[in-house]
Amino acid sequence: MLIERMVTEMGQAAKEASRILRKTERSAKDKALLMTADRLLERKEEIQKENRKDLSLAREQGLSSAMIDRLTLDDKTLKSMAEGMREVAGLPDPVGEVTGMWKRPTGLTVGRVRIPLGVIGFIYESRPNVTVDAAALCLKSGNSVILKGGSEAINSNMILEKILKDALLEAGLPEKAVQVVPTTDRDAVRVLLGLDRYVDIIIPRGGEGLIRYVVENSRIPVLKHYKGVCHVYVDEFADPAMASDVCFNSKVQRPGVCNAMETMLVHKKIAGEFLPAMGKRFRDAGVELRGCPETIKILPWARAAVESDWPEEFLDLILSVRVVSDMDEALDHIEKYGSNHTDAIITKDYERSRRFLAEVDSSLVLVNASTRFNDGFQLGLGAEIGINTSKLHAFGPMGLEELTTTKFIAYGDGQLRS
């Protein structure tokens, strides 16, 4: 009951703060962001003292060194967090933009104007730097945010909240605009997911288990992706050198992320020429290949793929490979096993490029470029709070604009409906 009450009060306070934020001019929001950037560096001893509490607990609990690395707020991380805040301050303010205005036969002038969503619930794992990144994007877009981080980062997140709140107050903004849930009790998540009176949208970021828990328990709309099973289709009319470079980059440049390639589809007419060199390049880079029977004929050293490999997000140096007899088979494969995340075709054929762009139902569809470009910064949104693979609200990477909506406004001279 205590947690229920606490989280509910946080929701109510966030809603009240959002009423002020939605009429806040850009200058005050930017001031709070720039002050946070300064304070992250000025108060680094204070931050690192709290961070060490999390780190020593993490070591006691035997967390992996990779996990501990992600948890550490060293000088370099703090500096890059501060830079991130300054970059967000420099981005245009999406709020207030009139996205269209037209006149009706009645003389009524009707328009749509961009407004904040209201209150965002952000649920994430590990990585305390995400706390300030997410807070910056929500604040800049005029939204209040309730942050529920991983339990292993609780002390770090609490001191970061303090820094953010101090900056908000200094900028004349409500401190409840940014709130960190001050408990590691998972029940807080359950309560948060039920606060549809106060919270407009939930963005979870983390493993598939966390995402599924959130979707199954939320009464609030959730923007999320479960996983990224990304494909590169090497068409019969591909330039083999380009195909090799793009496939290699898509798989190897950073294999642990959602926009890395997990399955390579190769047209049978190019497979004999393309696969031997490509296979060797992957093998030399330590990539395990899991191939269909046709692939194994060409690369006998590869492991045979099983059915469960096709919908799998390996997040590792593992790649499933399938030879397809035509483009339809590639499109069917992507439709069946894909995750609506990111898919690319490599081809020199105009008509096939057009067809792939039109028919693949993914948040980013590329021709002749690496799947790794599905990212808010890379695509030119300026920032990114996450990638959504549901069709609702924003399909794909979400930047500042995707944290807003539009309302209708109408200027009249006494118009009546007849």
Next chain:
Amino acid sequence: MLIERMVTEMGQAAKEASRILRKTERSAKDKALLMTADRLLERKEEIQKENRKDLSLAREQGLSSAMIDRLTLDDKTLKSMAEGMREVAGLPDPVGEVTGMWKRPTGLTVGRVRIPLGVIGFIYESRPNVTVDAAALCLKSGNSVILKGGSEAINSNMILEKILKDALLEAGLPEKAVQVVPTTDRDAVRVLLGLDRYVDIIIPRGGEGLIRYVVENSRIPVLKHYKGVCHVYVDEFADPAMASDVCFNSKVQRPGVCNAMETMLVHKKIAGEFLPAMGKRFRDAGVELRGCPETIKILPWARAAVESDWPEEFLDLILSVRVVSDMDEALDHIEKYGSNHTDAIITKDYERSRRFLAEVDSSLVLVNASTRFNDGFQLGLGAEIGINTSKLHAFGPMGLEELTTTKFIAYGDGQLRS
């Protein structure tokens, strides 16, 4: 289990049909719409025979004459349904529109292109004409739709589905693009709301009870409004004649709909001049007034408002009236009791008009015009499938464009991420 399996299979079939619909050109979709329009008139005996089954059952069950009126598919209704189909056919196709395209420093050309949402679940009460209206909007925007209408209209809805399916087949489109749930068992709704594998979005239309049931039981995002508690704020600088006309139109022109005014807020400096004549005009039209103490001082014949009147959607010739001491009090009242639906200010003051437009958090905010304009047709969207008062995806009336989303596309020349 039978219903579970049936509805699940409908979801799967809708998903498969949506894959074809998303690459269907405008001409085929329009052909199906125009054929439906023709068949609605040519096959009217067949339709009315089924409709009479619903009507006689409705009479047996003692439904109100208003309900029976809404259920009746007479010649006039069928004609207007056919006209509606032709109008939707004439609207521009939103699918395929490129809403923006830009070049990145890497040389990658990135754009956003409008695509259908996929599969829409539409849950509604009574009114069989809504069956074809909703099907037309979903089809035109390239979406499959699963329609679950009211049990009292089941025979009418089934014959309308048959007409729609015949037209789809004649136009070379998959007949599963439009499916009516062929049962009155409410369990079908529960199953439908769990089909997040197949259904992208749920739109419920009906009373608050239906909407709440849907929101509480859905794993799929729901676009909806619970109610429309719409306000007109008569500012101290209002033109009294315009204020009287707009308030009268907002309340009386059609009191039973969601965009009718439910509460009138009057600035105290104009109340003494404005309220006596306005009150009389409402009383003469049979409107019951429920006033705050200040209102009662001016209109002693009015009934005293109680707290529960302020958040109430009367949907009737009843109006709550409150005198406010300044604009802040009006804004606070709308924030506290409003439903983010439609609110208007009547004023000649420039700064107040700007402030009202900026600060009121409703899907349509008007200056000097009737609340009754919150409607897709009236605002210029060409059509409307419903009004959404959640901030997600589309805030306000939803037309064809709001039944789509955008995906990112990227044209490259071998770009790699470094």
